[in-house]
Amino acid sequence: MGWLEAIVLGIVQGLTEFLPISSSGHLLLVPWLAGWQELDPSIKKSFDVALHLGTLVAVVGYFRRDVTTYVVEGTKLVFARKVPPTADGKLAWLFVLATLPAAAVGALFEDQIDSRLGTPTLIAISLIGFGILLAIADHTTGRREVGEFRARDAVLVGAAQALALNPGTSRSGITMTAARFLGFDREAAVRISFVMSIPVIFGAVVFKFAGMIADGIPDGLLVPMIVGIITSGLSGWLAVWGTLRIVRTRSFMPFVIYRIALGVVVLVVVATGLR
Numbered sequence: 001m002g003w004l005e006a007i008v009l010g011i012v013q014g015l016t017e018f019l020p021i022s023s024s025g026h027l028l029l030v031p032w033l034a035g036w037q038e039l040d041p042s043i044k045k046s047f048d049v050a051l052h053l054g055t056l057v058a059v060v061g062y063f064r065r066d067v068t069t070y071v072v073e074g075t076k077l078v079f080a081r082k083v084p085p086t087a088d089g090k091l092a093w094l095f096v097l098a099t100l101p102a103a104a105v106g107a108l109f110e111d112q113i114d115s116r117l118g119t120p121t122l123i124a125i126s127l128i129g130f131g132i133l134l135a136i137a138d139h140t141t142g143r144r145e146v147g148e149f150r151a152r153d154a155v156l157v158g159a160a161q162a163l164a165l166n167p168g169t170s171r172s173g174i175t176m177t178a179a180r181f182l183g184f185d186r187e188a189a190v191r192i193s194f195v196m197s198i199p200v201i202f203g204a205v206v207f208k209f210a211g212m213i214a215d216g217i218p219d220g221l222l223v224p225m226i227v228g229i230i231t232s233g234l235s236g237w238l239a240v241w242g243t244l245r246i247v248r249t250r251s252f253m254p255f256v257i258y259r260i261a262l263g264v265v266v267l268v269v270v271a272t273g274l275r
Helices: 003-018 023-034 041-062 064-079 087-116 120-138 151-165 171-181 186-215 222-249 253-272
Strands: none
Touching (some): 003 041, 003 171, 003 222, 023 120, 041 064, 064 186, 087 151, 120 171, 171 186, 186 222
């Protein structure tokens, strides 16, 4: 893997992990559209660790105060039972609860997902379909805030998150969609999605890192991995900041338009045989 490929994939991962436009879909589409040679599975797995580590640093860094509060209060809820539970402590465990459906589905069906999904046509259809669903959800009038997140919300948003295992759906996109349907305002939907991503990305880093340690880092990949961590971290932080800024003053429509446009382009490319 060369420097250019590492930089491009790092930027793509960082931006698309948090923008509601599908990171897994873009990481498959970009090399396909660019005509890059398919990476060896061992290289791909090791580089994925770097990309996810970069995005984990980005989201934890951006929400560091919230994360610190949730960790402290969530820990108190477990070990200091005599102390009345705080709202932040309850929220911390609700966010963890929301990650369980996707974790369970991923563990049970990872091989089937990898082998049967992720074709350019399916990614394009998912980009368009779930983009339209986001547009519909965004037209709901929601005023609920993050502090109103309840167990029912955690289960429903978590169940929706499991759909993001399909490349092209978008983890952030489907969780924002679900949150909007449940009546949360735009900023709350985004914050819920981003905070929920922390245990998901952390779990992916730990799981894939264990595999990388067992197999070893492929020769010549250390520098590209460092480049991937830096670029995905910087672009991820920018994506978090930018998404929050956009939804405070506008709607999710810029992302919807992009999803539909990209989906149509991919379908045209496939239909015409250009790739």
